Amino acid sequence: MQNKNSPYLKMRGITKAFPGVLALDRVDFDLELGKVVALVGENGAGKSTLMKILSGVYKTDAGEIFIDNKKVEITDPLASQNLGISIIYQELNLLQNLNIAENIFIGKEIKKHIFVDKEKMHEESQKLLNEVGLNVSTKTLVRDLSTAQKQMVEVAKALSFNSKIIIMDEPTSSLTDTETAILFNIIRKLKSKNVAIVFISHRMNEIFEIADEVVVMRDGKIVGKLDRHEMSESTIINLMVGREIEDIFSKLPADIGEPVLEVKNLSTKDFLKDISFTLRKGEILGFAGLVGAGRSEVMRAIFGIDKKETGEIFIHGKKVNIESTEDALKHGIGFIPEDRKEQGLVLGMNVRENITLAALKALSKFNFIDNKKEEGIAKEYIDKLSIKTPSEEQIVENLSGGNQQKVVIGKWMATNPEILILDEPTRGIDVGAKKEIHILMSKLAQQGVGIILISSELPEILGMSDRIIVMHEGRIKGELSREEASQEKIMKIAISNNS
Numbered sequence: 155m156q157n158k159n160s161p162y163l164k165m166r167g168i169t170k171a172f173p174g175v176l177a178l179d180r181v182d183f184d185l186e187l188g189k190v191v192a193l194v195g196e197n198g199a200g201k202s203t204l205m206k207i208l209s210g211v212y213k214t215d216a217g218e219i220f221i222d223n224k225k226v227e228i229t230d231p232l233a234s235q236n237l238g239i240s241i242i243y244q245e246l247n248l249l250q251n252l253n254i255a256e257n258i259f260i261g262k263e264i265k266k267h268i269f270v271d272k273e274k275m276h277e278e279s280q281k282l283l284n285e286v287g288l289n290v291s292t293k294t295l296v297r298d299l300s301t302a303q304k305q306m307v308e309v310a311k312a313l314s315f316n317s318k319i320i321i322m323d324e325p326t327s328s329l330t331d332t333e334t335a336i337l338f339n340i341i342r343k344l345k346s347k348n349v350a351i352v353f354i355s356h357r358m359n360e361i362f363e364i365a366d367e368v369v370v371m372r373d374g375k376i377v378g379k380l381d382r383h384e385m386s387e388s389t390i391i392n393l394m395v396g397r398e399i400e401d402i403f404s405k406l407p408a409d410i411g412e413p414v415l416e417v418k419n420l421s422t423k424d425f426l427k428d429i430s431f432t433l434r435k436g437e438i439l440g441f442a443g444l445v446g447a448g449r450s451e452v453m454r455a456i457f458g459i460d461k462k463e464t465g466e467i468f469i470h471g472k473k474v475n476i477e478s479t480e481d482a483l484k485h486g487i488g489f490i491p492e493d494r495k496e497q498g499l500v501l502g503m504n505v506r507e508n509i510t511l512a513a514l515k516a517l518s519k520f521n522f523i524d525n526k527k528e529e530g531i532a533k534e535y536i537d538k539l540s541i542k543t544p545s546e547e548q549i550v551e552n553l554s555g556g557n558q559q560k561v562v563i564g565k566w567m568a569t570n571p572e573i574l575i576l577d578e579p580t581r582g583i584d585v586g587a588k589k590e591i592h593i594l595m596s597k598l599a600q601q602g603v604g605i606i607l608i609s610s611e612l613p614e615i616l617g618m619s620d621r622i623i624v625m626h627e628g629r630i631k632g633e634l635s636r637e638e639a640s641q642e643k644i645m646k647i648a649i650s651n652n653s
Contacts, residue, residue: 160223162187162350163208163319168217170203172552175544177203179374180217185319190341190351192361195371195394196584198542198554201354204371205321208352209241210234232261238318242308242325250297255279257296258311282310287336301492302329302445309340320344321352326360327581330445330610338364356584358387370394395586403617404589406596410620411435413471414604415487415573417456420465425628426451429465433573433604438595440619441608442644447625449608450492453575457482457489469573483512488566492577492608498562499550506532506546508561513568535564540590556583563591567598574598577608592618612641624648 161184170178178200185191193201206212208219210231219226221237228234234241248257255275264271264278279292288306296304305325312320322341326334341351341364355361361368368385370378370393378393413432420429429452433439441449454460456467458478467474469485476482482489491498499508509532510517517528532546539560543553550561559579566574576595580588595618599605609615615622622639624632624647632647 161185162222164220165204165208166218166220168204168207168219169215170207170212171215173544173548175552177374178207181371181374181376183369183376185350185352187318187350188345188348189366190345190353190364192353192355192365192368193371194355194361194368194390194584196556196586198557199371199394199584200374201371202323202554203374205241205323205352205354208234208319209239209321235315235317238315239321240312240315240317240319241321241323242305242312243323246301246304246308248296248304248307248311251295253293253295254283254290254299254307254310255292257307258282258292258314262314278314279310282313283307285313286310286340287333300446302333305329306333306337309337313340313344317349319350319352321354323354324356324581325353326355326357333445334360356588358390361385361390372396391585394584403614404593404596405438405618406593406600408436408438408596408599410437411602414469415456416468416471417452418466418468420452420455420467421463422451422455422460423463426455427629429630431623431630431633433606435572435602435604436599437620438599438605438607438618440615440622441606441625442612442615442622443625443648445610446627447648448628449625450577451628452625453489453577453606453608457487457575483569486570486572487575488512488569488571488573489575490562490566490577490579492581498565499558501551502549504547504549505536505541505543505553505561508550509535509546509564509568512565516569531568532564535567538567539564539594540587556587559583560587560591563594571603573604573606575606575608578610579607580609580611580614588614612644615639615644616641 163185165181165183168178168181181204183204195201203212207214208228210228210233213229219228226237228237249260258279259275264274276292283292286306286309288303290303296307299307325337329337344351353365362385366382368380368390369376370390372394380389412435414435415433418430421427426448443449451460455462458476458481467476474485476485506529510528514523517524529546536543536546541560542557550558563579580591595605607615607618616639620636622634622644623630624644626648634643
């Protein structure tokens with residue numbers, strides 16, 4: 155049995171190396187039951203690697219793990235689950251073609267004699283959905299859910315294991331404020347049931363609200379542990395980055411010129427209605443609204459991913475026909491999508507190949523790629539974006555989430571776009587990397603690139619935008635200048651039902 159003063163989980167001397175990178179360097183990590191420990195650090199600090207070892211995805215190169223004072227071997231995810239450990243990943247781990255109940259009970263199906271008891275599975279799944287506040291049928295296919303709804307299914311799935319340890323990796327990154335409040339209530343309920351929670355987040359306000367303790371990682375080591383009364387934003391950030399970060403929103407002044415993109419009366423069959431707006435040269439145009447408001451759908455239609463029912467697009471005053479992503483590229487549009495792993499990267503390819511993927515035509519002559527040119531461009535953007543990688547030949551899947559995001563940005567910068575759409579470009583990225591991306595956006599605007607920024611973080615929208623368009627249920631509901639915009643004004647428009 156666990157001694158009252160002894161942590162339920164003890165990780166000792168945990169070391170893990172990947173080719174060219176020491177990801178974890180003799181890490182000691184403790185976890186007590188009934189506590190929420192926020193695990194923070196810049197992207198590449200080792201947070202996810204440490205948790206992947208605990209969840210059985212990776213094996214340690216050295217070190218020991220103790221649960222309830224007993225040494226355990228975690229050889230694979232099933233071994234981790236059997237020890238009462240669940241993990242909810244930032245990039246969701248659900249099977250798109252199965253329904254909610256099938257996803258929740260996959261690998262642990264409820265049986266009636268030798269047959270799967272589907273009725274019982276749906277009944278139990280419904281109880282779990284009620285607990286997480288998700289009001290959809292358990293027979294709904296996961297592919298038909300929004301990102302936020304999928305996140306809540308992941309939480310329900312973790313609850314189904316009756317785990318003693320639950321790891322949440324950026325669990326609120328796709329949630330609205332209401333959904334985040336529901337999740338925090340679930341976390342508090344789990345705490346009261348003596349469950350230990352590891353909460354990985356870059357959102358300081360959430361850490362201060364929910365965490366009992368903060369553990370800070372940097373360069374594969376734990377560099378600080380803070381109790382609740384010791385927590386402050388400046389202390390945490392200083393430990394994370396080893397330096398002061400005075401202003402995250404590093405917007406530099408840029409000359410705003412003539413319209414570079416005009417969208418008139420754009421509609422799609424089932425959702426978007428009469429979307430009209432103008433983007434100017436050197437302008438950062440923010441798109442705000444609640445999850446599901448239609449911001450991403452507008453960009454997908456402009457970029458030729460989704461079919462338009464009506465509407466016209468003009469670039470430099472000239473009407474253009476964009477029916478595919480190839481058309482969009484031809485007209486100088488780049489698009490950094492919300493889901494980097496599903497839509498932005500080829501995970502099995504290396505950094506060089508991913509960065510140059512959208513620019514291959516410009517790098518080719520007679521269907522042969524100029525390897526020297528390709529390598530030069532890859533190195534240029536690795537340097538410009540401070541991508542932490544041993545070399546341009548590193549497989550992208552082995553990079554941290556934040557560095558993967560930088561590779562996606564590099565990929566579209568390599569096409570030299572005149573219009574760059576960024577959909578949640580800093581989601582799940584630490585404060586240091588956010589600042590770098592914001593500086594980069596400002597520099598691109600100074601060079602005359604027209605930028606559209608979608609973000610669910612209102613401070614980011616307010617800090618980086620020259621103008622802000624607010625959407626609600628597939629329509630544009632308002633527009634605010636940088637000077638008149640505030641969180642209150644944006645939220646008032648975003649939740650308005652007025653036509």
